[in-house]
Amino acid sequence: MTGTLILVRHGQSEWNLKNLFTGWRNPDLTEKGVEEARETGKALKAKGIVPDYYYTSALRRAQHTLDLMLEEMGIDNVTITRNIALNERDYGDLAGLNKDDARVKWGEEQVHIWRRSYDVPPPGGESLKDTADRTLPYYETELLPLLKAGKTVLVAAHGNSLRALVKYIEDLTPEQILAREIGTGQPTVYEISTDGKLERRVEL
Numbered sequence: 001m002t003g004t005l006i007l008v009r010h011g012q013s014e015w016n017l018k019n020l021f022t023g024w025r026n027p028d029l030t031e032k033g034v035e036e037a038r039e040t041g042k043a044l045k046a047k048g049i050v051p052d053y054y055y056t057s058a059l060r061r062a063q064h065t066l067d068l069m070l071e072e073m074g075i076d077n078v079t080i081t082r083n084i085a086l087n088e089r090d091y092g093d094l095a096g097l098n099k100d101d102a103r104v105k106w107g108e109e110q111v112h113i114w115r116r117s118y119d120v121p122p123p124g125g126e127s128l129k130d131t132a133d134r135t136l137p138y139y140e141t142e143l144l145p146l147l148k149a150g151k152t153v154l155v156a157a158h159g160n161s162l163r164a165l166v167k168y169i170e171d172l173t174p175e176q177i178l179a180r181e182i183g184t185g186q187p188t189v190y191e192i193s194t195d196g197k198l199e200r201r202v203e204l
């Protein structure tokens with residue numbers, strides 16, 4: 001029996017809307033973000049998916065996304081595990097800055113390197129590799145045993161913590177993962193075999 005892993009990026013946040021680097025800062029969802037989370041919850045419900053376990057980060061936008069999805073799925077009274085291992089990449093000194101202002105200040109190329117290189121961290125923050133170094137051990141110790149046992153696990157998290165997981169699960173190169181954008185509210189669904197390997201990606 002395969003396990004099912006559902007990864008969902010939080011809906012649009014107030015800082016996504018304002019085009020600000022967010023990282024570990026803690027804005028909530030916009031109205032559009034609320035709607036995106038609800039739509040994803042409805043899509044999972046329509047597929048008859050009922051998760052056994054629920055995980056999210058320590059940040060409000062991901063927690064709120066999960067709560068809204070559960071509401072749409074008609075699920076309540078479940079245990080939700082929150083852990084900073086699933087937090088967004090820490091954007092360090094860039095957090096709170098406008099992404100276009102940062103391009104003017106440091107140049108398009110430098111900002112692109114900070115945002116989309118694999119192992120160059122922004123000043124005072126984490127690279128995608130640093131993010132993977134906390135996200136993957138958590139996946140391996142907490143989530144993978146459940147998936148190997150055939151459980152369905154729902155994770156509401158962030159663009160870059162999810163990118164770290166997607167890279168590992170799909171065995172992508174740094175170049176491949178950096179070209180992969182995960183939209184707000186977007187689900188990625190995998191079936192994982194009893195030996196912990198990716199069996200297939202499922203389109204919702």
Ligand SMILES: O=C(O)[C@H](O)COP(=O)(O)O
Nearest residue numbers: 020021022023088115159
């Ligand atoms: O933290 C942020 O600013 C965003 O959620 C992700 O930003 P990115 O697209 O620059 O990686």
